[in-house]
Amino acid sequence: MKTVVILGAGYGGMRAVKRLAHAKTAVRLVLVNQNPYHYESTQLHQVAVGTKEPEDITFDIRKAVPKGVEVIIDRVISVDQDSKTVNLSRSGSLGYDYLINALGFESETFGIKGAEENGLPLVDLDTALAARRHLEGTLEGYRQTKDENDLHIVVCGAGFTSIEYLGELVHRMPSLVSRYGLPADKIKIDCVEASGKILPMFSQDLVQWAVTYLEKRGVVFHVSTPITEVRPGIVMSNDQEFTANTIIWTTGVRGSHVIADSGYNEKRNRVIVQKDLSVEGHPEEFLVGDISAVPDPQTGRPYPTTGQISVAEADTAAANVLARLAGKEPRAFAFKSVGTVCSLGPHAGVAEIDKLGKWKLKGSIVGVLKKIVNDRSVFELSDLRTMLESN
Numbered sequence: 001m002k003t004v005v006i007l008g009a010g011y012g013g014m015r016a017v018k019r020l021a022h023a024k025t026a027v028r029l030v031l032v033n034q035n036p037y038h039y040e041s042t043q044l045h046q047v048a049v050g051t052k053e054p055e056d057i058t059f060d061i062r063k064a065v066p067k068g069v070e071v072i073i074d075r076v077i078s079v080d081q082d083s084k085t086v087n088l089s090r091s092g093s094l095g096y097d098y099l100i101n102a103l104g105f106e107s108e109t110f111g112i113k114g115a116e117e118n119g120l121p122l123v124d125l126d127t128a129l130a131a132r133r134h135l136e137g138t139l140e141g142y143r144q145t146k147d148e149n150d151l152h153i154v155v156c157g158a159g160f161t162s163i164e165y166l167g168e169l170v171h172r173m174p175s176l177v178s179r180y181g182l183p184a185d186k187i188k189i190d191c192v193e194a195s196g197k198i199l200p201m202f203s204q205d206l207v208q209w210a211v212t213y214l215e216k217r218g219v220v221f222h223v224s225t226p227i228t229e230v231r232p233g234i235v236m237s238n239d240q241e242f243t244a245n246t247i248i249w250t251t252g253v254r255g256s257h258v259i260a261d262s263g264y265n266e267k268r269n270r271v272i273v274q275k276d277l278s279v280e281g282h283p284e285e286f287l288v289g290d291i292s293a294v295p296d297p298q299t300g301r302p303y304p305t306t307g308q309i310s311v312a313e314a315d316t317a318a319a320n321v322l323a324r325l326a327g328k329e330p331r332a333f334a335f336k337s338v339g340t341v342c343s344l345g346p347h348a349g350v351a352e353i354d355k356l357g358k359w360k361l362k363g364s365i366v367g368v369l370k371k372i373v374n375d376r377s378v379f380e381l382s383d384l385r386t387m388l389e390s391n
């Protein structure tokens with residue numbers, strides 16, 4: 001019997017496993033993941049602010065995968081494309097006939113001095129929890145230290161993750177102020193962005209709405225301000241300094257380091273794949289999600305990395321593994337965006353729904369929409385019980 005190995009239990013990996021298992025083809029399916037749980041990476045900012053608990057955004061992989069799928073909880077060290085094996089930290093090597101690699105993303109520091117040591121990234125459950133402990137501990141500490149930098153927060157970058165984090169933060173801040181007895185007028189939240197634009201993927205009127213919403217709640221934006229160094233308690237942009245004892249590092253992501261460690265031809269741990277999502281010269285190997293650079297035929301540039309695109313790629317990769325197993329030709333990846341939603345806390349946000357010819361939404365309706373999107377994701381990847389338990 002042929003073996004299909006799926007690496008990573010994020011959006012792409014979980015979707016591929018489900019698709020392959022439901023096809024009921026006689027294959028051995030093996031899912032490898034370093035943690036026994038899946039986490040909803042689009043909700044990490046809520047754990048980081050403390051509006052959600054880890055159990056609200058996670059579920060047990062073993063309970064969620066269809067019957068018959070083998071689950072190995074172990075860390076992937078590298079992939080050997082020539083011998084078709086995956087090297088695992090504890091379990092040794094695992095051979096495959098077909099591979100769907102969906103190992104996901106890591107924080108990108110662009111080599112900026114001090115960013116790794118002094119910034120708090122939001123890339124997985126551990127880092128989101130570390131950011132929450134740091135934020136709460138620092139605010140609570142102010143009562144003893146009376147150091148105003150304990151009340152200052154700098155968010156680095158103004159992309160999706162930063163804006164969603166800021167939205168959640170301004171929502172929770174009043175309750176943190178009252179819990180720790182803080183002087184509300186001394187709280188300072190700066191957002192420092194290199195480019196001239198905030199949330200570049202949204203129309204200008206929606207961006208303006210989101211910016212005004214956050215500014216009214218105390219966020220100060222600094223655009224065209226590239227961060228050049230991060231020191232303990234200080235974010236620097238050339239000679240300009242932003243002092244804060246909480247520094248959130250959300251300036252973008254790169255693919256898993258396993259890609260570079262395995263010797264692929266990569267850039268920021270992403271590999272340009274073929275139209276069918278396979279790796280050049282390896283028709284048995286498919287890359288999905290943040291490690292995969294899939295050229296958009298319309299623009300020639302790779303698609304952005306989002307949960308929605310990872311799921312669509314997983315559908316194509318799973319269909320192509322099944323096609324290869326049946327001796328058929330694989331199909332080319334095609335993507336039609338459903339739309340984009342950016343939350344600003346639980347009760348607000350901005351959204352563009354592509355299905356309805358760029359339907360623009362803002363305000364509390366987007367809070368409702370985001371909840372539906374999140375619930376649908378948990379429901380599709382696990383089951384109804386998990387969805388109800390996570391509410």
Ligand code: NAD
Pocket residue numbers: 042110112156157158159160161162164192193194195197199225226227228250251252253304305306307340341342343
């Ligand atoms: P991003 O690339 O979207 O945003 C990072 C921002 O940081 C950019 O605006 C960039 O200009 C800025 N930046 C980079 N270097 C900087 C520097 N030195 N100084 C100041 N600013 C700097 O990254 P992200 O927000 O981490 O998101 C990662 C991916 O996940 C994206 O593809 C995003 O679309 C996706 N995502 C989607 C959602 C959603 O759909 N709701 C939510 C979160 C993330």
